[in-house]
Amino acid sequence: MAEKLTQEQVSQLEKYAQSIRYSIVQMVTEAQSGHPGGSLSAADILTTLYFAEMNVNPNDPQAASRDRFVLSKGHAAPVLYATLAEKGFFPKEELLTLRRIDSRLQGHPSMKNLPGIDMSTGSLGQGLSAAAGLALAARLDNSASRVYTVLGDGELEEGMVWEAAMFATHYKLDNLTAFVDFNGLQIDGPISEVLSPLPIPEKWAAFNWHVIQIDGHDIQAIYDAIQTAKTIKGKPTMIVAQTIKGKGVCEMENIADWHGKAPSRQQCDLFLSQLNELEAQ
Amino acid sequence: MGLATREAYGEILKELGGKYENIVVLDADLSKSTKTAVFAKAFPQRFFNVGIAEQNLMGVGAGLAAGGKIPFVSTFAMFAAGRAFEQIRNSICYPKLNVKIAATHAGLTVGEDGASHQAIEDISLMRSIPNMTVIVPADAEETRKAITFAAEYDGPVYIRLGRMAVPDLFAADYTFEHGKAVQLADGKDVTIIATGIMVGAANEAAKQLQDAGISARVLNIHTIKPIDKEAIIKAAADTGAIVTCEEHSIIGGLGSAVAEVLVENSPVPMERIGVCDTFGESGIPSALLKKYHLTAEDIAAAAKKVISRKK
């Protein structure tokens, strides 16, 4: 198993995550449309993947040997765009074109529009299947490329997720690592009240996945889980990441209403100053 | 500006819920957006959230109908007609079960969510299924009447609703006649046939044409299936040219339905306003309507073109 991250590496990654959160709030405000809650909850996962693990090169975004990422919960596009911009795939200024006509930053990720997007998503429940297909393609090519995907916990209510779950274990796709962004909320309320997909880890275990449960805002824990997943042979790994929807912006944290609502400009200033304070700590 | 058709849906559904005890409502984690939350608040015992599971939504709806209930099932048009097409076909329409599919956020005017959420194929998909009735209301009042019709009619109905507020076209005394076109203006040079949010634009185009000395008939076809053949054949005979307008692909929707009637009965020159075999994109609704040529100006231009094609 790979080394632990150093304390310096962790704090550098935390800085990236804060900067990504800052961009998310800015871009959703500028667009006056979009999904801040589920973008903020996944920021630490994407940061760790893109800055500590994945083999991707902003200067060669289509490299065949690259690792792939599928944002199955495509409505969280702002976190993906902010991460790609932070990584250097395109200038950060372009983030402010989110959801505008003629923008490459579509409301939901579109691989034909923007380099760095490995799969078009937005209709929930479809990303894990595509990730499984990418993992299978890598295996057919004898490529060392690994495939990562992030699903929402509400998204687990889609039947197709479980069709893909069976497929991935049946074909022993051990180059596939998935995350559930377990923030406990969907649009109409808490997942346990709307249509419970609980218990989540047990379900994936029953589908014969290797399951790891972590705090989805602990960079070291995210990193360790990814390293463990790489050692698991003969089956895919599901990392169930306990998260807080709206993480980093007090007013948004654990509030279902912030799923798909943009802050006003006034609120935005407040939220950005909160994020700045967090970073200073 | 009046209400969005989805808003009118929420209101009337609650009213009908008080009138008909057999009405039950299902939603797939979008009740705030589809406005079934209004019904849910008034009748919590008769509202069921299926979660993010549109195929199950249709299947459970079929079962409830087979069990004697009148289920109204709602989600976005993309996930109703698109995701659950085959469940609608085989579990609802084949057995001709009494399920009402009220699909919201149809068309390009979903806006910023972009192409993945912009259903521009749903009319085409739904009207191709035997036993299905397809209704596209143009404003709030027509929605109230269409939903009331659907509740009282026995059989599957697909009702296409929009996200954005639209101008009111009809007063409270408006009567909705299933399968009957509504003539909004008479004219002799061309007939503009529109459905849904394009009806307002068609009215506006007729006014622009009048200023240019062209007299246009305007027909609102709210029921795409069964379609009002008589009104279409009469329009062809009286005006000799047709323009269809829909916030939908030009493939398979209103334009195709009208063309089918024309070629078999009284072929006349025809132009179609609609999305021309392309996906939409993110943007504010008004900008999208402009970019994809769905404005009154586009309709007026098509009218002039089709008139020039008359023999």
Ligand SMILES: Cc1ncc(C[n+]2csc(CCOP(=O)(O)OP(=O)(O)O)c2C)c(N)n1
């Ligand atoms: C097939 C499909 N149905 C419905 C939607 C609308 N929708 C967008 S986000 C969302 C809730 C997602 O909840 P969850 O998966 O928990 O995401 P998160 O909390 O991480 O934002 C819904 C129902 C969709 N995008 N796709």
Ligand SMILES: [Mg+2]
């Ligand atoms: Mg969630």
